[in-house]
Amino acid sequence: MNMNMNMKIKISIISLLIIVGCGQTIDQDSLRNTQEGLVIGMEGENNTFAWKGIPFAKPPIGELRWKAPQDASAWNGTLEAIEFKSACFQGSSMIQGDSEGKWSGNEDCLYLNVWTPQLTEDQLENNQEKLPVMMWIHGGGNTTGSAHVYDPSLLVSKHNVVVVTIHYRMGPLGWFRHPALQTPDSSRADISGNYGTLDTIKALEWINKNIKYFGGDPGNVTVFGESAGGHNAAAIFASPLAEGLYHKVIVQSGIMSSSSIEAAESYLPESGIAPSRSGLEAFNHILVANKSAANLIEAKKIQDEMTLEEIRTILYEQSPDVLLQSSFDARPKRGGMTRVFPDGHVILKGGIEEAFNNSSLRRVPIISGTNKDENKFFNALNRNFVKWGPATGLYKTVGVDEMPLEIIDPEYYDAISFYGSSFWKQRAVDTPARKLIQSGHTDTYAYRFDWDELSTINDIDLSKLIGAAHALEILFVFGTFDSFIVKNFLFGDDAYPAGKKLSEQIQSYWAEFAYTGNPGRGREGNLPLWTSWSNQEGDKYLVLDSENDKGVFMSDIEYTQDYLLNRIASDSRLNNKEKCETLFGLSYGDGNGVSLEKFNGFMNGECADRDYSEILDMIESDDDDSDSQDN
Numbered sequence: 001m002n003m004n005m006n007m008k009i010k011i012s013i014i015s016l017l018i019i020v021g022c023g024q025t026i027d028q029d030s031l032r033n034t035q036e037g038l039v040i041g042m043e044g045e046n047n048t049f050a051w052k053g054i055p056f057a058k059p060p061i062g063e064l065r066w067k068a069p070q071d072a073s074a075w076n077g078t079l080e081a082i083e084f085k086s087a088c089f090q091g092s093s094m095i096q097g098d099s100e101g102k103w104s105g106n107e108d109c110l111y112l113n114v115w116t117p118q119l120t121e122d123q124l125e126n127n128q129e130k131l132p133v134m135m136w137i138h139g140g141g142n143t144t145g146s147a148h149v150y151d152p153s154l155l156v157s158k159h160n161v162v163v164v165t166i167h168y169r170m171g172p173l174g175w176f177r178h179p180a181l182q183t184p185d186s187s188r189a190d191i192s193g194n195y196g197t198l199d200t201i202k203a204l205e206w207i208n209k210n211i212k213y214f215g216g217d218p219g220n221v222t223v224f225g226e227s228a229g230g231h232n233a234a235a236i237f238a239s240p241l242a243e244g245l246y247h248k249v250i251v252q253s254g255i256m257s258s259s260s261i262e263a264a265e266s267y268l269p270e271s272g273i274a275p276s277r278s279g280l281e282a283f284n285h286i287l288v289a290n291k292s293a294a295n296l297i298e299a300k301k302i303q304d305e306m307t308l309e310e311i312r313t314i315l316y317e318q319s320p321d322v323l324l325q326s327s328f329d330a331r332p333k334r335g336g337m338t339r340v341f342p343d344g345h346v347i348l349k350g351g352i353e354e355a356f357n358n359s360s361l362r363r364v365p366i367i368s369g370t371n372k373d374e375n376k377f378f379n380a381l382n383r384n385f386v387k388w389g390p391a392t393g394l395y396k397t398v399g400v401d402e403m404p405l406e407i408i409d410p411e412y413y414d415a416i417s418f419y420g421s422s423f424w425k426q427r428a429v430d431t432p433a434r435k436l437i438q439s440g441h442t443d444t445y446a447y448r449f450d451w452d453e454l455s456t457i458n459d460i461d462l463s464k465l466i467g468a469a470h471a472l473e474i475l476f477v478f479g480t481f482d483s484f485i486v487k488n489f490l491f492g493d494d495a496y497p498a499g500k501k502l503s504e505q506i507q508s509y510w511a512e513f514a515y516t517g518n519p520g521r522g523r524e525g526n527l528p529l530w531t532s533w534s535n536q537e538g539d540k541y542l543v544l545d546s547e548n549d550k551g552v553f554m555s556d557i558e559y560t561q562d563y564l565l566n567r568i569a570s571d572s573r574l575n576n577k578e579k580c581e582t583l584f585g586l587s588y589g590d591g592n593g594v595s596l597e598k599f600n601g602f603m604n605g606e607c608a609d610r611d612y613s614e615i616l617d618m619i620e621s622d623d624d625d626s627d628s629q630d631n
Contacts (some may be wrong), residue, residue, distance in 0.1 A: 130217030139227030139421030230254025258351030288530035369447035373467030375420030
């Protein structure tokens, strides 16, 4: 599963969420007195107040790079919080609205945004019941993304909740380990490598201190996020440092695996295959970029002869673009998404997975889910599977350079997309839910998002090309339906009314969970009952689809590795070579496949000794194309 989205595809699922801010003016009724000082915001969409760009930590620059975030400094006067602050440093992209140039964002980026109903000071003082708080963590592979992309105002106004969106450090500025960063005065958090995770926890600390001034309840905080944001929400669930700072968590299409500390602090093996990016390999590329070494072989010799202090000095001297480029160039084959480190302090020693079994951890109610066709979004960008060509007519006028023309082999495409999406569900939802229930955690809820009533463009049916794709559910969670692009390009014929209703249902479930820790029948009590995962025979998860299809209902179909392996083995759409290649592609480096032992034993050893160089080259070619566009 390639988590690095090709940002040059101008019409992407997430870019449909971009907000164009205009006419931003201060609203005197939004004046609030936080512990750091007075802050005033603006009138937001849908009868809300919005405060944009409030610092929740000191800028992580200079000596604070690769350190745990520190509390934000107080300010004098009144902070005008009416404009989003810069995203954290990353490659430029269409999602950020800054595709010109190679880099975007800033290391000074630890800011958050708050949306509330339009409560006056008098209402705040007289309101005895504080509102539930929901903290959103954006996705983007932990290498790209920004809080400004998401508008939660409809969710806020319709269901009377407070939503906070945050930034966090990404890439090698957010998750990075090198032995040289460990000094005698370093704290356990400083040497953890989990700086992006620590940023999300620092944002929770800010919420606990300040959200009451905005009408929010610091004793009722729900963390939710999608993709890498879902991974980071799951990391909070697995962090002892976050205990007591939040009370529920929603993981949308998250990855539940962790990085390897050993791999991060070692050179790459000769094969080039490793579960994590290596800080040592990144430093070799820095030496080459600085012209301190002619090539990587010479750089390794130089690094091995340097003191840790010398290495540390050079690391801190580097500009963020050199760091990101060097980390990108040093990636292992099929390195996958940037993930948290199981350091034993910020994240449990057993990684995120340990939280499923560790009943001594203070665990909270959790919802986890995936989309039925997660992998189709990524497979659609792979030119080995889909023919692409130049856009024409109206699509060209809205900035689309290329459009999909044809799925090369529809039967094969459906098969590999099903297994990619299903293994994702098994690893991110079904196995964690089963383990949580078995360990006594009954407040465990799961879903699958099935909506796929998409339009047809240039004679290609998007419901078949991307279906219920990765990130599509975000539109429904936030209700961002009324843009011209969404109404006229995304929805198929007669799909909009039923899609809008499904969005309202999803928001109702999410809000009820934020209020009570149990999605039940939604806020109005009129939806199909969403029950917790059953450890016995019975319903497991809620299927979220529109009334034009099967609607909303509970399902008892659980995906296990053995179940999916048996399905691959008996799938008539694939020959034996394709079955082996499909499993190899799923298991190679993305954290959602099977163990080497299971792979070698699959179909009585049929796949063990095959040559996978062709499929490996195809995977690497796809990754290189997507990554080069991102960076």
